[in-house]
Amino acid sequence: MFRKLLLVQLFLFIGLCVVAQVPSISPSQIKQVNVDNLSDAQIRRIVDEMQRNNLGMSDIDTYADQKGIPSSEAEKLKARIQMMGLDKLLDKKKSSETFQKDTKYSDREFNSTDTSKVDLFRQNASPTDVKRKKIFGAELFNNQNLTFEPNLRMPTPANYRLAASDQVLIDVYGYSEVQHDLTVSAEGYIRIPNVGPVYVNGLTMEEAKNRITKQLSTIYSTISTGKTFVQVSLGNIRSIRILLIGEIQRPGTYTLPSLATVANALYVSGGPDENGSFRSIQVIRNGQVITTFDLYDFITRGDLTNNIVLQDQDIVKVNPYKTRVELLGEIKRPAIFEAKDNETLQNILDYAGGYTDGSFKDNITGYRINSKEREVINVPANEIASFKLKSGDQFFVDSILNRFSNRITVSGAVFHPGNYGMEPNMTVTDLIKKADGVREEASLTRGIIRRLQDDFTPAIISFNVQDVISGKTLIPLKKEDSVIVFSKVDLRQQYQVSIAGEVNKPGGFPFADSMHLEDLILLAGGLTDAASTKHIEIARRIRKGEYDSKDSSKAIVKQLDISADLASVAGERILLEPFDEIVIRKSPGYNEQANMQIDGEVVFPGRYSILSKKERISDLIARSGGLRPEAFPEGAVLLRKTYINSSDSALLNNKLELFYNKLQDSSDISSVKSAIERKYQLLGINLDQIMIKPGSKYDLLLEEGDVIKVPKKLQTVQLFGEVYFPKKVRFDREYSFREYIRGAGGYTASALKRRSYIVYANGEVKNTRKVVFFNKYPKVRPGAEIFIPSKRNHKGLSGQEVLGISTGVASIALIIVTILTRIK
Structure with a gap:
């Protein structure tokens, strides 16, 4: 029994380990x-x-x-x-912005309420806000460049009445000189030194000046004689408290400067709300309505007559609107407009700025809500000025038709093609005369007229252009007719000849009559230095009127020789035909210099030209004076171009496309592409073997663009990857691979030892091999780089896979226990 329990616990432990390793x-x-x-x-x-x-x-x-x-x-x-x-x-992440408005109007100080009441901008506009923006005049309170700030630097208005907290500046000058800076007390007095208190509350500036001058005359006798003068002005002004009520965005009590007007108060409170009137804004003082402000007077005429200066404890009331109508379509300012009782549709049209240039003015279509349903109303132009409005009306001004009443068109081979106005009894002859006649290349045998018939189906009418010009044929025109006179040039395929190969400007050229081969070569910039004057090939199109199934030829090809000075063609003069294709071959005995580079520890490093196609690395070393004593041939490398020529590039790219399609992950594709698209690739060479046995399999043939680098003797080894202290260490022949690892702190926990590899100084790579159960590490040489890769991150098993494995392990454990029981 103990053995059974032990086996069950063992397999359950294995199952838990599997779960833990996911x-x-x-x-x-x-x-x-x-x-x-x-x-x-x-x-x-x-x-x-x-x-x-x-x-x-x-x-x-x-x-x-x-x-x-x-x-x-x-x-x-x-x-x-x-x-x-x-x-x-x-990048679709939402950004939030806030706007704070400064309520400090100028250098004149005053008390203010919470600045949050002045924030008029909302990031998330509700349907109510959207509708409010369509109301004519609402943009005044959404424009941060228009604040209606009172001008506190202007001369004090004559009707301004002093009150508590106002600052009064008194300047006495003349025979006597003195200045006083006084503040009106809560009881309404200012206290003048040597004079005493003077009551100024409720006085205008003119009245206050007269009273102050009279009091100062008691101590300055020269005031009455005119030798001393008194000037009274206003310094810092007081603050007043205004109550805004009614249909307004943010009703409440606001503290404003005493020069603030009705417009200032409306602005700081956000203006009328969705139901607020822009035309019935009342100012209530001491229980009486003293004025009614109409914002439309300011918007349409710039009239601020009723924009009075407010006083302390004034009430600004925004009444609900009575009549609103909407005007849309071809007008200059489409919006929702508020109308007074005596206003008509013409007034609303004036508020909208009038018609646009493309509007249909004969009729305005309206939509009205009656007691039971909606109805459509038509307002003729002669009734607009008297048409009475009803709240909720919607009016639409349509645009004119996008068509012409008398347009005819002429195009093609005429001197002035375009649109013309049709005149009574106008013919095609008259239209061509208006277009200044036909051009020289015009085809006179046939022209066409595109016309819409009475049932609006298109029709084409052909005519003889020559007969029309001479007046022999008269063809009357209709509205929207389009006359086309064809050009002989447009009716013929553009003739060209082309030249390729060893010319300075290969390509296609316009064909001309009596054009010879030598002429085309000159047009192409002449022959290149590599051009051969032998076996020049001309391919010509086959033009046969009859079809012959036995004839499989596709082109006529001629080969010929020309003289070097292009004076003549050997044997005959070649006259070119349209669409001829000429190829100038490269001279078979012509070779351009092929250069390569050798750097590092040779006697004469630098650029060398390859002498022959059979020249090898050992030949170049000999030409460069041989290796220096401090050279390290085992570390020499050869850099060779990835693409030898354009054909190699195209072939390799086609093969790579198939390989990229097999890669699933973008990181793998990116890394492979970056490796392939490098200009040079590293080619490991064994220069020490080449010097010992020139001409051997190690002694490679040189190619254009090769770069050979011969380093100095290397004395270090570099370690990378999963070691505790990656670093560069001194090379020691007595050290083995694992001793170098121990010198860098040893392997980390994630090191993949069996995949370790070495990159030698010459680019050669050797990896660790498995021999029986042990790792056989490559030999370390001077200048080598040791790489220890990390273990790949396993994605693990899914929950269902873990459950399946655990269930399977438990089932196996149960079977084993059952078998052991039966054996006993």
């Missing part, structure tokens, strides 16, 4: 994974997480800091997201 790589664990190793699916999960957190592309650095990702990996992450086209999703 990793889950989430975006929050990206700091443990190299971005280059992430799949496209994992990148999409990262983008999803950033979207949930309302992060955009500009926040990737912040996201990386939160996850502990280095800045270099964050840049890679940006590049991957952009390459996959996911940056557009992150």
